[in-house]
Amino acid sequence: MGYASSDLDQQLKKYKITHKEYEIILQLLGREPKDLEWPIFSALWSEHCSYKSSRFYLKKLFNKSDRVLEAFGENAGVIDLGEGEKVAFKMESHNHPSFIEPYQGAATGVGGIVRDILTMGARPVALANFLCFGEPSRMHKHVDGVVRGIGDYGNCVGIPMITGRTEFDSTFNDNVLVNALCVGLFGKNDPIVSSKARGTGNYVVYVGAKTGRDGVHGARMASESFNAADADKRPNIQIGDPFYEKLLIESFLEASKKQLFVAGQDMGAAGLISSSFEMASKGQVGMTLDLDLVPLRDENMTPEEILVSESQERMLVVCEPKKFSELQNLFDRWDLDAVMIGEVIEERKIKILVKGKVVVSIDPDILVENAPQFERPYESSLKTKKVIPKIQNLTESLSTLEASSKEWIYRQYDQRVGTQTVYDCHEEIGVLRLPSERFLGVALGGRARWMAEDPNKGGFNALFEPALQLILKGIEPLAATDCLNFGNPERPEIMGQFVEALEGMNSVAQTLSIPIISGNVSFYNETNRQNIIPMPTVGVVGLGHLKKLPSSFFSQEGETLWLLETKSSPLDFLKQIDQWIREHQPSYTRLVTKQGLSLAISRSVTKNIGAQITTTVNPWEESLYQVLVSLPPTITLKTTENIQCTSIGKLQSGPLTFEQETLDYSQIKKLRQQAWRQHFYGLS
Amino acid sequence: MSVKPIGVLQFPGSNCDHDVFKAIQRVHKKVRMLWHRDHLQIEDYAGFVVPGGFSYGDYLRSGALAAMSPAAKDLMEANKKNYPILGICNGFQVLCELKLLPGALLKNESLRFIDQWVHLKITNANKTWVKTEKTHLQLPIAHGQGRYYCSEETLKSLQDSRQIWLQYEENPNGSVMNIAGITNKDGNVCGLMPHPERATADWMGGTDGLCFF
Numbered sequence: 001m002g003y004a005s006s007d008l009d010q011q012l013k014k015y016k017i018t019h020k021e022y023e024i025i026l027q028l029l030g031r032e033p034k035d036l037e038w039p040i041f042s043a044l045w046s047e048h049c050s051y052k053s054s055r056f057y058l059k060k061l062f063n064k065s066d067r068v069l070e071a072f073g074e075n076a077g078v079i080d081l082g083e084g085e086k087v088a089f090k091m092e093s094h095n096h097p098s099f100i101e102p103y104q105g106a107a108t109g110v111g112g113i114v115r116d117i118l119t120m121g122a123r124p125v126a127l128a129n130f131l132c133f134g135e136p137s138r139m140h141k142h143v144d145g146v147v148r149g150i151g152d153y154g155n156c157v158g159i160p161m162i163t164g165r166t167e168f169d170s171t172f173n174d175n176v177l178v179n180a181l182c183v184g185l186f187g188k189n190d191p192i193v194s195s196k197a198r199g200t201g202n203y204v205v206y207v208g209a210k211t212g213r214d215g216v217h218g219a220r221m222a223s224e225s226f227n228a229a230d231a232d233k234r235p236n237i238q239i240g241d242p243f244y245e246k247l248l249i250e251s252f253l254e255a256s257k258k259q260l261f262v263a264g265q266d267m268g269a270a271g272l273i274s275s276s277f278e279m280a281s282k283g284q285v286g287m288t289l290d291l292d293l294v295p296l297r298d299e300n301m302t303p304e305e306i307l308v309s310e311s312q313e314r315m316l317v318v319c320e321p322k323k324f325s326e327l328q329n330l331f332d333r334w335d336l337d338a339v340m341i342g343e344v345i346e347e348r349k350i351k352i353l354v355k356g357k358v359v360v361s362i363d364p365d366i367l368v369e370n371a372p373q374f375e376r377p378y379e380s381s382l383k384t385k386k387v388i389p390k391i392q393n394l395t396e397s398l399s400t401l402e403a404s405s406k407e408w409i410y411r412q413y414d415q416r417v418g419t420q421t422v423y424d425c426h427e428e429i430g431v432l433r434l435p436s437e438r439f440l441g442v443a444l445g446g447r448a449r450w451m452a453e454d455p456n457k458g459g460f461n462a463l464f465e466p467a468l469q470l471i472l473k474g475i476e477p478l479a480a481t482d483c484l485n486f487g488n489p490e491r492p493e494i495m496g497q498f499v500e501a502l503e504g505m506n507s508v509a510q511t512l513s514i515p516i517i518s519g520n521v522s523f524y525n526e527t528n529r530q531n532i533i534p535m536p537t538v539g540v541v542g543l544g545h546l547k548k549l550p551s552s553f554f555s556q557e558g559e560t561l562w563l564l565e566t567k568s569s570p571l572d573f574l575k576q577i578d579q580w581i582r583e584h585q586p587s588y589t590r591l592v593t594k595q596g597l598s599l600a601i602s603r604s605v606t607k608n609i610g611a612q613i614t615t616t617v618n619p620w621e622e623s624l625y626q627v628l629v630s631l632p633p634t635i636t637l638k639t640t641e642n643i644q645c646t647s648i649g650k651l652q653s654g655p656l657t658f659e660q661e662t663l664d665y666s667q668i669k670k671l672r673q674q675a676w677r678q679h680f681y682g683l684s
Numbered sequence: 685m686s687v688k689p690i691g692v693l694q695f696p697g698s699n700c701d702h703d704v705f706k707a708i709q710r711v712h713k714k715v716r717m718l719w720h721r722d723h724l725q726i727e728d729y730a731g732f733v734v735p736g737g738f739s740y741g742d743y744l745r746s747g748a749l750a751a752m753s754p755a756a757k758d759l760m761e762a763n764k765k766n767y768p769i770l771g772i773c774n775g776f777q778v779l780c781e782l783k784l785l786p787g788a789l790l791k792n793e794s795l796r797f798i799d800q801w802v803h804l805k806i807t808n809a810n811k812t813w814v815k816t817e818k819t820h821l822q823l824p825i826a827h828g829q830g831r832y833y834c835s836e837e838t839l840k841s842l843q844d845s846r847q848i849w850l851q852y853e854e855n856p857n858g859s860v861m862n863i864a865g866i867t868n869k870d871g872n873v874c875g876l877m878p879h880p881e882r883a884t885a886d887w888m889g890g891t892d893g894l895c896f897f
Contacts (some may be wrong), residue, residue, distance in 0.1 A: 151797050155826070156738040158699025243741025244696055333721075335696060412797045414826040416882045419703040433887055578730050 003032065011526040014226065015042035021372055028207035028366045036352060036360045039304050040367060041268035044277060047523050050371040053489040054521040057354055057390055057502050061516045062509040067478055069518055074195055075116040075266060078183070079479045081543055083436045085086040085191060088122040088207045089129070090518035091181035091481040091539045095525055098178040101237045102145025105253075106178050107153040108240040111312050113182040114157060115266040118249055119315065121193035122184025125418055126432055127154050129164045129180050131409075131485070134173030136401060136679035142176050144683055150180070151412040156242035157249065160421050162430025162442060165537075166406055169386075169448040174527035179483040183442060195265040196283035197318045197344055202262065204276070204287055204342035205324070207252070207312040209244040211271075212297035225470025225488055225526040228447035238468050243503070244313035244336070252315065253332040260327040261317040271309050275316040276342075280350055288342040288354040295337045304352050311607075318344060378495035381534070384452045391620040394661045395596055395642045398668060402594045404675035410684070428552045428590065429469050431544070439544030441475035443467075446537035447593075450624075451463050455497040455534045459504030461624065464570060465539040465591070467512055471578045472589040472627065474546030480509065482519040482538045487531025489523045497534035507535060511571050514540065545582070550589040553610040559587065559630040559651045561595065561611055562637055565644040566625045572642040577627060584631055588651075592626035602656060607665050608654040613649035619658070686789060687732040689714035693775075695750045696720070699737035700772065700881060707881035708733075708897045720750065724758040726789075731768035732759060734775030736826075746789065747777030748827045752833075756782060768812045769873045770896070774828055776865070776875035784873045785844065785866055787834030793858030797828040801889065802878060803853040805863055808846050810871050816895035817870060822880035823893055825864075830864070830877040831858040843871050850876055 003011065012022060015038050025033055025041060025339045033041060047053060051365070063071040069086060070078035076090035083177040110127065117124045129150055133139045154161055159182070186192070197204070214237065255261060263283065265275040286387025291306050301309070319327050324340065331338035345351070352360040391397045410425035422439060423431035429443040443466035451458030467477040482505065487494040509516050525532040565571035581589065597619040602613065617626075630651055631637070637645040655664035663671075690708055693814055694701045699739050701717065708715040718724060724732070740749035750756055756778060759769055761892030771779035781784045794799055804821045806814070832840070839860060844846050851859075851866035857877075880893030 155797055156697070156699075156741065158737060217880075241741070243738065243743070246697055246699065246738070246741075411799055413799060414797070415799050416824050416826060416879070416888070417699055417703070419706060419882055419884070419888065424889050439819070684796070 011038065016041065017042060017045065021045060024372055028370055036303060036307065037362060040273055040360070042366040043273050043308055045371050049274055051127055051521055052372050053374050053376050053523060054484065056375050057374050057499060063515045065479070065513055065515045067174065068515050070192060071515060071517035073108045075119045075254070077479060077481060078120060079240040079517065079541070084432055085436055086186045087440065087541065088117050088120040088184040088539055088601040089182065089481055090116050090485045091537065092520045093176050093177065093179045093483045093522040095175065096483065096524050097237050098146055099174070099176050102142045102283065103149040104237050104239055106146040106149030108151040108238045108312055109178050109180045110150055111240045111242065111245050112229045112268050113180045114159065115268065115315065116247060117182045117184035118252055119195065119264055119266045120184060121190055121195060122186045124159045124182050124249065124458055125185045125420060126183040126430060126442060127159050127161045127180065128430055128444055128539060129161065129292065130444055130446060131164070132166065132167045132169065132177035132448065132535060134176065135170050136168065138173055140680060140682045143680060146176065146178055147409050147412055153240055153242045155414040158417045160201065160415050160417050161410065161457055162415060162421055162424060162432065163444060164410060164425055164662035165444045165446070166409065167448040169533055170296055171530065171531055171532045173532060175454065175525045175532050177485050177535060179485070179537045181442070181481065183541065186339065188558065191258060195263055195279055197263050197279040197285050198283045198289060199262060199318065199320065200344055200346045202318050202344040202569040203324055203340045204289065205317050205319050205327065205338055206294060206341045207338045208248050208315055208336055209241065209311065210297045211306060211309050211314065212311045213301060213305060213309065214239045214311055216305050225524050238310045238312050240312045247336050248313050248315065251331050251336055255327055255330050260323045260330065261319040262417065263318040263358040265316050266471045267314040271307070271311065273307050277350060278365050279316065279365045281364040286345040286347045286351070288345060288351045288353060290341055293339055293341040295339055301358065311642055312623055350356045351352055362404060376489055376495045377492045378499050379492040380498035381455050381493055381500050383454055386452050387450050388621065391595065394602065394658050394663060395671065397595055397598045397620060397672040398602055399675045400595065401675065401679055403599050403671070403672055404679065405672035407673070408676055422549065429473055431473070432550060439475060439549060441470045441473060441542045441544060441559055443469040443540050444537065446467070448533060448535065448536060451535055452533045456504040458534065459501030460508055462536050462538045463505045463508040463514065463540070464668040466538055467508065467514060468574050469591055470540060470542040471574060472591060473549050473583065474581055475542040475544045477512065477514050477540045477542040480514050480516045480538055480540045482516055482536055484519065484521045484630055485525055485532065485537065486523055493676050501534050501536050501609050505538070509570055525536050538621065548587055550581070550586050552590045552604060553609060554588055554604050554630065554651050555606065556587045556618055556630060557609055557651055557653050558633065560633050560647050561613070561651060562629045563615065563617065563646045563648045564627040564629060564633060567642055567644050569642065571623055573625060576640065576642050580637065584635055586629045586631055590628045592622065592628060594622060596620050596622045597626065598658065601658065602668050605656045605665050605668055608653055610654050610664065611649050611651050612660045615648040644650045687714060688728060689716045691716055691718045691724065691729040693718050693732065693734050693755050694720060695739035697738045697741050698735050700735040700879065701737065703881045704733055704735045704772065707884045707893065710884050711894060711897045713897060718755055720753040720755045721819050724888045725763065726750070726758065726762045732762060734771040734778050736773030736775055739774055739778065744812040747774060747781040750778045751781035759784065763873055765870050768869065770813050771875035772879060772881070773877055776877055777829065779873060780877045785868055785875045786838045787832060787866070789829050790833050790877050792831050793818055797827040798856055800824065800856065802839065802856055804878065805851045805853060807848045807851050808867065810874060812871055813874050814895050821892040822883065822890050823880055824882045825878045827877055831857045832863040834860060835855065842866060849874060854879050878891065
């Protein structure tokens with residue numbers, strides 16, 4: 001019995017499976033797929049779950065070092081910090097949901113990345129976020145919703161937001177980007193939790209909140225381009241409850257510490273399907289799943305809805321029968337369900353039961369290991385020069401959107417819960433103090449301007465800039481995570497952007513030995529045929545080596561202000577600066593970025609300390625790469641073949657005097673706040 | 685005789701419990717966690733702290749559900765015996781819900797969560813929890829519902845019996861009379877919105893919180 005071609009077309013369209021993919025399915029199964037197999041293939045072979053367009057390229061990323069304990073195999077990367085400490089971290093996107101429903105989209109983005117870290121057995125200790133919005137006048141609802149969503153979720157679960165970045169570009173008008181990073185710290189001697197199901201006869205246990213209809217087919221939604229009718233997609237949005245997440249964090253970590261389970265996995269994209277199939281496939285085992293046992297919010301849900309629901313705050317664990325009652329008691333103490341819904345079986349099959357009957361029996365590898373992989377055609381990418389408005393003086397330079405104070409955003413985030421925060425969102429990077437009293441730094445990179453101009457240069461910059469930011473604070477970059485946000489990969493010029501950006505990024509990873517150990521790819525950031533500019537965002541984590549961190553704000557009256565500029569290779573520039581910072585341990589360092597020297601200097605002024613500046617460099621425009629350092633007058637830096645060193649002024653008590661203009665701290669602050677309000681006047 | 689520990693109450697959703705625990709340890713005092721479902725052995729403790737966070741996810745009202753728990757109910761007994769009780773942020777809200785402190789905490793005037801450092805004036809040198817000669821402190825706040833509110837009558841009685849404990853120098857949230865913290869009449873129960881546990885080391889940005897523990 002075969003499908004009539006029109007029926008088949010309809011079925012393929014409904015489940016977003018191409019004819020080519022259908023052929024592969026026929027080959028793998030030796031027959032046509034039936035019933036629930038359709039949504040299973042649809043979910044696991046979606047771009048979002050299978051990485052079918054990107055896997056080929058992701059494999060090329062540099063991902064090794066002595067410190068890497070886990071890279072890409074599990075839900076997050078893990079690095080060894082020595083002294084018995086290790087951290088898990090990852091950055092993930094939640095772009096499509098955040099455009100359709102900014103509040104819930106952003107909130108569940110935070111929830112999802114927190115569970116990715118939690119799944120590893122690490123306590124989530126820090127958050128960072130990278131946001132991209134369109135033109136301010138069209139973005140009030142999105143800025144408001146996204147910031148509230150992130151704040152309400154992160155504040156409630158009690159994880160501090162330690163750093164963030166916000167970019168604006170008109171290509172984000174109908175497709176905002178919300179990328180969230182989470183860092184988790186393992187307790188001394190705590191194991192890394194594996195997602196490999198094992199042990200025939202072990203129980204498959206569902207823990208956490210109940211399953212509802214929210215987020216049904218979310219993974220599929222995240223793998224398509226948008227059009228005007230996207231209000232219809234609201235039911236695909238997941239609804240988050242940070243209170244349940246907090247209970248899940250505490251109970252899961254307690255159970256992990258007591259080794260009450262042998263494997264665990266977050267029910268993220270494609271919910272129960274992806275978690276069960278991936279756990280079974282990785283563990284080289286089979287699994288039964290009785291859908292009648294899944295705790296439901298709505299008893300009328302169909303088997304298909306139960307399978308693909310992306311309800312939040314749920315996890316799947318595999319536990320030995322003898323430990324099950326202790327596990328159940330533990331979750332009960334935290335008012336959460338822990339329900340046995342299946343068993344690990346030796347036969348390499350996922351067997352799904354409905355009303356006592358096996359309705360699906362399929363080899364998990366067919367869906368996970370044998371998922372299609374494409375080497376999509378690409379051509380040299382489009383390059384667009386962004387028009388940078390000409391700026392003439394300091395007051396003007398402080399009144400732009402780029403220069404505007406983002407305090408309105410980060411003031412809504414708890415930056416200190418956990419009492420480990422050393423550098424919060426006021427600073428250029430986030431820093432935590434580890435139990436060993438060492439500093440752990442987190443810096444973000446990715447700049448719309450350079451990405452639009454040249455994806456290769458932009459990709460290079462996305463990793464180079466945060467690495468340099470860390471170096472400037474006496475922190476050695478150890479590893480990176482990335483969110484690769486791009487348009488429609490079926491378009492060769494978009495695929496070209498992807499390939500070129502990755503090459504740029506990878507060259508930095510290799511040369512500086514910064515392995516890229518986790519992340520995600522977000523394709524199809526395309527609405528009504530308008531693709532976003534390529535926008536890989538990067539998070540770099542590093543370990544401090546100085547007793548005192550250099551600040552990005554002036555503090556030492558009388559010190560000389562130096563401008564260091566790269567002459568040839570940025571990578572050699574960075575190495576030389578690293579050496580000088582170790583040698584001189586400066587009190588102040590700052591990378592010159594948007595709008596060049598004038599803004600970087602203005603932002604460094606404090607209530608008490610300003611500066612007297614005279615310079616021949618164009619202070620209104622950014623050039624790659626410039627660094628500011630203040631040093632006692634007794635120290636002189638000499639220009640080398642890699643670095644141009646110029647003394648451009650002196651730190652003084654009082655205001656900033658720049659060329660003919662004089663502004664003090666409160667004037668600078670006021671201008672930058674006004675600049676924000678001018679663009680977002682509607683937001684209280 | 686050994687010194688008794690301070691008990692820190694732990695509710696589902698508390699997220700400053702461990703921070704307070706560490707802060708008390710930092711000043712070398714004994715401390716123990718107390719689970720919300722268990723009754724308190726009051727006599728075993730020197731005093732009690734209700735920490736910040738989102739107990740019960742702020743469902744119903746901030747602090748409302750936590751106030752119904754066995755451990756919170758026992759705080760009423762502890763108060764009758766004049767034990768020192770401190771509520772920080774969400775803990776302050778719980779103490780108001782228990783009526784151990786008068787008034788209530790409403791949504792911030794801006795209707796937004798606020799995280800920032802604030803300058804505080806110590807209006808009443810209550811020594812139950814704060815052992816310092818300082819008259820001004822700098823502490824961080826982080827709350828969405830921190831606007832202290834009470835009736836005019838209550839406000840007058842707060843003033844008359846010198847129960848206004850801490851005041852903001854610059855009002856961040858619209859609190860009545862810039863109130864950041866109050867005490868009960870006897871002075872053994874104190875509540876404040878700022879987080880002293882977040883200002884207990886130089887690298888945190890300040891140490892003014894140390895004198896609370």
